[in-house]
Amino acid sequence: MTAAHTGGCRCGAVRFEASAEPHHVSYCHCGDCRRASGAPVSAFVGFITEQVAFTGKALKMFENGPVTRSFCGICGSPIAYVDERLADHIYIMLGAMDMPAYFKPTHHAHVREQLPFLHMPDALPRHLKTSVPRPDGQRSDGTRS
Ligand SMILES: [Zn+2]
Numbered sequence: 072m073t074a075a076h077t078g079g080c081r082c083g084a085v086r087f088e089a090s091a092e093p094h095h096v097s098y099c100h101c102g103d104c105r106r107a108s109g110a111p112v113s114a115f116v117g118f119i120t121e122q123v124a125f126t127g128k129a130l131k132m133f134e135n136g137p138v139t140r141s142f143c144g145i146c147g148s149p150i151a152y153v154d155e156r157l158a159d160h161i162y163i164m165l166g167a168m169d170m171p172a173y174f175k176p177t178h179h180a181h182v183r184e185q186l187p188f189l190h191m192p193d194a195l196p197r198h199l200k201t202s203v204p205r206p207d208g209q210r211s212d213g214t215r216s
């Protein structure tokens with residue numbers, strides 16, 4: 072057993088606690104995450120939704136198609152996204168974790184949209200599109216299985 076993983080927004084109005092280890096840690100280079108975060112690349116820590124407990128009333132949601140992103144309504148920090156095609160999973164912004172250095176990404180997603188001047192010379196697997204297969208049968212390389 073490990074201690075719970077905690078995190079929150081910049082102002083502290085949103086806090087959360089994950090009771091288990093993440094099942095997924097990855098970078099995302101997609102344009103949607105870029106807009107939502109303001110950063111050239113995002114990183115996410117994936118947990119099972121029911122293993123993450125939020126406290127406070129400041130959490131706001133923004134729905135865009137199947138993806139709902141959450142953020143702090145007071146300080147604006149991005150917190151997480153959920154995708155209705157990936158029921159029971161929540162992907163928390165790596166930077167919202169209290170100990171971000173603990174969560175080492177294991178791959179890159181959506182490198183087709185990676186900014187040309189962004190160089191990340193690691194040997195991690197790179198997926199042209201999503202790194203998490205959606206149940207519509209789309210694989211990570213964008214082809215249909
Ligand atoms: Zn806040």
Ligand SMILES: [Zn+2]
Pocket residue numbers: 099100101102103104105181
């Ligand atoms: Zn993305």
